Amino acid sequence: xxxxxxxxxxxxxxxxxxxxxxxxxxxxxxxxxxxxxxxxxxxxxxxxxxxxxxxxxxxxxxxxxxxxxxxxxxxxxxxxxxxxxxxxxxxxxxxxxxxxxxxxxxxxxxxxxxxxxxxxxxxxxxxxxxxxxxxxxxxxxxxxxxxxxxxxxxxxxxxxxxxxxxxxxxxxxxxxxxxxxxxxxxxxxxxxxxxxxxxxxxxxxxxxxxxxxxxxxxxxxxxxxxxxxxxxxxxxxxxxxxxxxxxxxxxxxxxxxxxxxxxxxxxxxxxxxxxxxxxxxxxxxxxxxxx
Numbered sequence: 001x002x003x004x005x006x007x008x009x010x011x012x013x014x015x016x017x018x019x020x021x022x023x024x025x026x027x028x029x030x031x032x033x034x035x036x037x038x039x040x041x042x043x044x045x046x047x048x049x050x051x052x053x054x055x056x057x058x059x060x061x062x063x064x065x066x067x068x069x070x071x072x073x074x075x076x077x078x079x080x081x082x083x084x085x086x087x088x089x090x091x092x093x094x095x096x097x098x099x100x101x102x103x104x105x106x107x108x109x110x111x112x113x114x115x116x117x118x119x120x121x122x123x124x125x126x127x128x129x130x131x132x133x134x135x136x137x138x139x140x141x142x143x144x145x146x147x148x149x150x151x152x153x154x155x156x157x158x159x160x161x162x163x164x165x166x167x168x169x170x171x172x173x174x175x176x177x178x179x180x181x182x183x184x185x186x187x188x189x190x191x192x193x194x195x196x197x198x199x200x201x202x203x204x205x206x207x208x209x210x211x212x213x214x215x216x217x218x219x220x221x222x223x224x225x226x227x228x229x230x231x232x233x234x235x236x237x238x239x240x241x242x243x244x245x246x247x248x249x250x251x252x253x254x255x256x257x258x259x260x261x262x263x264x265x266x267x268x269x270x271x272x273x274x275x276x277x278x279x280x281x282x283x284x285x286x287x288x289x290x291x
Contacts, residue, residue: 038081040118043071044096044111044179045125048191049087051278053269062103063088068275070191071123073282078121078289086111092129093171097178112182119183123285124236125191127172127227131164133193134271137219140212145203152215161219169226176234189285190231194220194242196259196271198249205261206250239288241281248280 043049051069065085066072075083088101088108095101101108115122140151151157172190179188197217201208208216220242231238250261250271258277260268268274273281 039078039121040082040116041071041075041078041080041084041121041123042115042119042183042186043069043074043083043085043087043123044115045087045123045191046091046129047087047089047269047272048125048128048193048281049085049123050089052089052272053264054267054275054278062105063108065089068278070273070278070282070285073279074123074285074289077282077286080121082116084114084116086114087125090129091126093126093168093175096124096126096175112179115179115182117183119186121289122179122183122186122188123191124175124179124188126175127168127223128193130171131168131223133164133223136161136164137216140216141207142201142203142209142212145207147207148209149212150209151212161222165222165226168223169230172227172230173234176230176236180235187289188231188234188236189239189288190227190236191239191281191285192224192227192241194224195245195248195273195277195280196220196250196261198246198251200251202251202261205263207262237288239281239284241284244284245277245280248277 047064049069049071050064051066052064054066054068057065057067065087069085069087071085071087088095088103088111090103091101091111096111098110100110139157140149142149176188176190179186194217197206197213197220199214199217200210201213206213224240224242228238245258248256248258250257250259257274258280259273260270262270264270264272264274
């Protein structure tokens with residue numbers, strides 16, 4: 001299916017607007033399924049859905065899928081009649097739609113190839129590996145305690161960030177459209193990014209100055225704005241998991257932390273949601289699905 005004229009322009013305009021205002025595009029809405037419907041649920045996406053390192057199950061398969069990832073919690077929350085978790089750590093948009101993904105246990109077919117056409121609910125977490133945000137944001141890391149990399153005022157860095165966001169919008173839009181073509185009756189829910197960074201850094205877990213941390217937090221707001229635009233223009237819905245996780249970022253106290261920094265414990269992966277973060281993401285998805 002061809003992308004409609006103006007989608008790239010719309011996405012780029014959204015990036016420019018969010019750079020200036022750091023505001024989120026309102027999520028799309030859709031009517032909820034009847035209470036007595038049989039939900040046939042498929043989860044697609046990358047490690048934010050798969051949940052690497054959360055349990056031993058995640059350490060025994062090439063995609064590092066865990067039973068503690070938010071898809072499993074959503075499946076229970078909707079009382080799914082069938083559930084298929086196809087998410088795979090490291091996946092990019094093309095690995096969802098048309099390109100096999102190489103893993104430690106062999107090649108994995110494009111995720112939608114295994115998605116039944118009668119699926120009624122799809123969740124998708126995707127885009128982070130396309131823009132390689134950990135590598136991009138690492139340019140904001142200070143070299144020592146109390147340091148300031150000053151990425152927020154680096155024109156080359158800001159240019160690269162804006163280009164990355166402008167490029168990812170059409171890719172996510174095309175992914176959502178491909179999912180719609182494969183499962184025409186499905187309710188498609190795109191799950192957002194963010195939650196790791198708050199308004200301060202913490203050496204060495206997040207080695208970033210407070211001022212740069214605020215900018216990076218805003219970068220994820222921009223990213224979510226682009227994702228929300230892609231969802232709205234493709235007939236999907238967007239779930240914001242970042243703004244509702246204030247105070248639970250990687251610099252929070254361990255018992256309040258939903259997202260890990262660079263020094264994750266044994267039951268979580270660096271720069272990923274931990275089990276509490278997955279539970280939070282599941283709650284946010286279920287709030288949208290049940291409304």
